[in-house]
Amino acid sequence: MTEPCNIAAALPRLARQHPDQVAMRCPGARGRYEAALTYAQLDARSDAIAAGLAGRGIRRGTRAVVMVRPTPEFFLLMFALFKAGAVPVLVDPGIDKRALKQCLDEARPEAFIGIPLAMLAKALLGWAKSASVRITTGRWPLLADTTLARIEAEGAGAGPQLAATDGEDVAAILFTSGSTGVPKGVVYRHRHFVAQIAMLGEAFGIGTGGIDFPTFPPFALFDPALGLTSIIPDMDPTRPAKADPRKLHAAIERFGVTQLFGSPALMGVLAAHGEKLPTVKRVTSAGAPVPPDVVRRMLELLPADAQLWTPYGATECLPVAVIEGRELLILRARTEAGAGTCVGRPVAGNAVRIIGIDDGAIPDWNDALQVAPGQVGEITVAGPSATDTYFNRDAQTALAKIRETLPDGSTRIVHRMGDLGWFDGEGRLWFCGRKSQRVVVDAQATLCTEQVEPVFNTHPQVLRTALVGIGAKGAQTPVLVFELRPGAQAEVAEVADELRHIAEGFVHTARIERFLHHPKPFPVDIRHNAKIGREKLAAWAAAQPAGGRA
Ligand SMILES: Nc1ncnc2c1ncn2[C@@H]1O[C@H](COP(=O)(O)OP(=O)(O)OP(=O)(O)O)[C@@H](O)[C@H]1O
Numbered sequence: 001m002t003e004p005c006n007i008a009a010a011l012p013r014l015a016r017q018h019p020d021q022v023a024m025r026c027p028g029a030r031g032r033y034e035a036a037l038t039y040a041q042l043d044a045r046s047d048a049i050a051a052g053l054a055g056r057g058i059r060r061g062t063r064a065v066v067m068v069r070p071t072p073e074f075f076l077l078m079f080a081l082f083k084a085g086a087v088p089v090l091v092d093p094g095i096d097k098r099a100l101k102q103c104l105d106e107a108r109p110e111a112f113i114g115i116p117l118a119m120l121a122k123a124l125l126g127w128a129k130s131a132s133v134r135i136t137t138g139r140w141p142l143l144a145d146t147t148l149a150r151i152e153a154e155g156a157g158a159g160p161q162l163a164a165t166d167g168e169d170v171a172a173i174l175f176t177s178g179s180t181g182v183p184k185g186v187v188y189r190h191r192h193f194v195a196q197i198a199m200l201g202e203a204f205g206i207g208t209g210g211i212d213f214p215t216f217p218p219f220a221l222f223d224p225a226l227g228l229t230s231i232i233p234d235m236d237p238t239r240p241a242k243a244d245p246r247k248l249h250a251a252i253e254r255f256g257v258t259q260l261f262g263s264p265a266l267m268g269v270l271a272a273h274g275e276k277l278p279t280v281k282r283v284t285s286a287g288a289p290v291p292p293d294v295v296r297r298m299l300e301l302l303p304a305d306a307q308l309w310t311p312y313g314a315t316e317c318l319p320v321a322v323i324e325g326r327e328l329l330i331l332r333a334r335t336e337a338g339a340g341t342c343v344g345r346p347v348a349g350n351a352v353r354i355i356g357i358d359d360g361a362i363p364d365w366n367d368a369l370q371v372a373p374g375q376v377g378e379i380t381v382a383g384p385s386a387t388d389t390y391f392n393r394d395a396q397t398a399l400a401k402i403r404e405t406l407p408d409g410s411t412r413i414v415h416r417m418g419d420l421g422w423f424d425g426e427g428r429l430w431f432c433g434r435k436s437q438r439v440v441v442d443a444q445a446t447l448c449t450e451q452v453e454p455v456f457n458t459h460p461q462v463l464r465t466a467l468v469g470i471g472a473k474g475a476q477t478p479v480l481v482f483e484l485r486p487g488a489q490a491e492v493a494e495v496a497d498e499l500r501h502i503a504e505g506f507v508h509t510a511r512i513e514r515f516l517h518h519p520k521p522f523p524v525d526i527r528h529n530a531k532i533g534r535e536k537l538a539a540w541a542a543a544q545p546a547g548g549r550a
Contacts, residue, residue: 005167007193008046008082010225012160014208015043021209023224025255026071027234031247033254037072042079042224049080049148051155056133056146057110060085060163063173064111065104065128067093067118070217070232073137073148077113078221082171085163086111089173090218091183094238094526097125099182103175104128106392107185111135119143167191173391174218176315177527180418180436180535185391186315195349195384196318197225203322203347204282204309206259211279213252213260215240216527231255241265241529245273252277259283263528264290271297277306284309286318287528289341289431289450291457292332295325312343312431316400317386317415320379321346321429335454338506340376340421340430350383352429353414354422357446359435365404365414374424376432376448379417388413420448437534439469439478441511447478449534455509456480456499461488464522465499467512468538479514479541483522492517516541 003009014021019040026035037045058064064081066088068074081088089107091100104127112122112131116138122128123143135151136144155161165171171190175183200206200222208227214220215233223230231251235243240263248270251257259282262270267285270277271294277283280302290310298308308325311318323344331342346352354377355362355369362369371377382404390397402414420432433449440446449467456465463485469476480499484490496515503509518540523533 004162004164005169005190005194006082006085006162006165007171007190007197007221007225008079009162010227011039011043011046011079011083012162014224014227015039018208018227021227022229024072024075024220024230024232026232027251031234033231033251035072037075039224042076045152046076046079046083047161048152048155048158049076050083050161051158052151052153053080053084053086053155054161055154056135056151058084058086058133060165061170062086062111063089063107063109064113064133065089065091065107065109065131067091067112067114068137069115070220070237071137074217075220075224075230076152077137077148079224080161083161083163085165085169087170087172089175089185091175092177092238092527095178095183099178101125101127103183103185105130107173108392113137113148116142165190167194174315177525177531179525179527179531179533180434184393184396186387187389187391188387192385192387193225197222199319199347199349199385201226203311203319204284204307206282210258210281211255213248213257215243215248215260215262215266219261228259229255231257238526239529241269241524243269245269245275249273249275249277252279261285263287263530264294265524265529267294267298270301274301277301278303281306282309283307284311286311286313287525288530288532289454290325290328292329292335295328299325299329310343311347312429314417314419317381317383317417319347319385320350320352320381320383320417323428336458338451338455338508340432340448340450341454342424343421343429343431345427346381346429347383350381350386352423353380353382354378355380355416357420357435357438361398362402362416363398365402369402371422374422376420376422376451378435379419379421379429379431380414381417382412382414386413386415388415420450434534437468439467439476440473441469441476441478442474445508445511447508447511449532452478452480452509452512455506456482456502459495459498459502461485461490461495462499463488464532466518466522466532466534466537468534468541470538470542477514478512479516479538480512481516481518481522481537481541483518483520514541514546516544 023042111133113135134144173185452467525531
């Protein structure tokens with residue numbers, strides 16, 4: 001019998017093959033890792049929950065907001081929803097409260113499943129009023145119709161559950177992190193997840209039996225489909241920059257972790273801590289460029305045969321391209337001379353093409369949209385994991401999707417990444433920054449953040465820099481905002497002068513007119529703590545008195 005196209009379809013198969021293999025271990029309230037779920041338990045219990053949910057009307061196509069921390073309940077529930085063919089809706093809990101309400105309302109969920117705090121917030125703040133079924137993971141059904149434990153009991157003994165989902169069926173709605181505006185709900189179909197797992201498995205050579213340490217919880221959902229054991233880190237997943245490296249190391253050592261995923265901020269934490277990671281064979285980091293010093297340090301901490309990958313992608317389309325840390329370091333000098341950050345070669349199955357920069361919608365693909373080889377433009381992707389729409393956001397969908405008619409008459413969707421980049425002669429893609437964050441000085445000069453900032457990040461006293469534009473696009477004043485390393489001894493005015501001197505060394509950076517010291521750490525995104533909030537910094541820079549040298 002062929003399996004339905006469903007991310008949960010691998011689970012019953014793996015449960016049959018390796019019933020006693022641990023699927024996941026969670027740290028629990030005191031970080032003791034008492035709770036473990038085997039593949040057999042994850043499969044049987046998610047069956048029971050799926051059957052219980054069906055009894056409450058949550059079945060194929062039902063949208064259900066899930067606000068549960070990465071505990072066993074979260075994974076059981078997610079797999080139950082996938083098995084039921086229901087559509088979990090996930091929003092980053094760390095986002096601004098108004099944006100959160102907007103996302104939850106926009107998703108028009110029929111069910112709301114949350115921890116007691118989320119149930120309270122729902123009641124107080126009027127979240128997701130459309131949800132007629134309310135389930136809590138708490139012990140008592142406070143502000144809810146029932147508890148998850150009761151749902152599981154109601155479905156006990158119902159046997160295997162797996163909806164006959166089609167690849168086109170909606171599998172989940174995952175909101176972007178909203179680093180450049182209000183988060184958008186990305187519609188994932190089952191075929192997107194299935195393709196993503198195959199692409200990740202192949203790109204990184206992931207085989208069954210590895211021990212994974214996913215510091216970004218939704219990624220842990222891929223582990224059971226890849227036959228891995230997940231060790232859920234003892235940290236606040238919304239604050240990777242604040243994770244305690246000793247706790248991370250303790251778990252990595254205790255369970256013999258072989259691979260880990262973390263944002264560049266988490267890499268920074270591990271690199272600064274400086275303890276070897278002898279069991280780890282594969283590290284992946286995405287969300288923003290990983291600073292070269294962090295890549296170098298991480299490679300020193302890993303065994304000689306380990307690999308450090310920085311996949312490039314977005315909520316809408318992942319993975320797009322990949323590069324390994326050693327190649328990245330070889331290309332460092334080019335990054336520091338203004339080429340951008342190399343994100344590697346496209347993953348098999350993706351057609352990655354660069355089109356001319358345009359802020360408007362492009363309804364139909366046309367080969368003439370492409371720029372000449374080697375030129376910077378917007379990165380587009382057509383491929384099995386490129387999603388085709390945002391939920392309930394037609395305007396955003398129109399701005400991000402292009403319909404392409406292929407020679408055989410069939411059509412496909414081309415996703416616009418909203419990122420700028422170019423291809424080198426060896427087929428490697430270079431990331432130059434977000435399209436919306438480019439600085440357009442005049443008709444001749446457009447500056448890309450990722451081609452400017454690394455040039456200045458070479459200054460020994462500087463931790464980070466951000467290129468921002470003041471004024472209307474087309475007549476913007478380019479400003480370089482800089483953050484000093486903690487404990488830096490330098491005079492701010494002196495550093496600004498030195499940055500000005502560096503700027504004169506390159507044609508593109510010579511256009512920068514002002515260098516401003518930002519006295520506090522830069523604002524960063526809530527998901528990865530790594531993307532610089534350049535919109536906020538631009539507003540801050542515009543409010544600084546002109547004429548000051550720094
Ligand atoms: N390896 C990488 N190197 C550089 N930048 C990366 C890498 N991986 C991802 N990115 C950046 O992260 C973006 C995707 O981020 P994500 O999907 O988390 O949400 P977001 O795009 O920040 O949210 P929003 O669209 O709401 O602003 C990519 O478009 C790219 O700009």
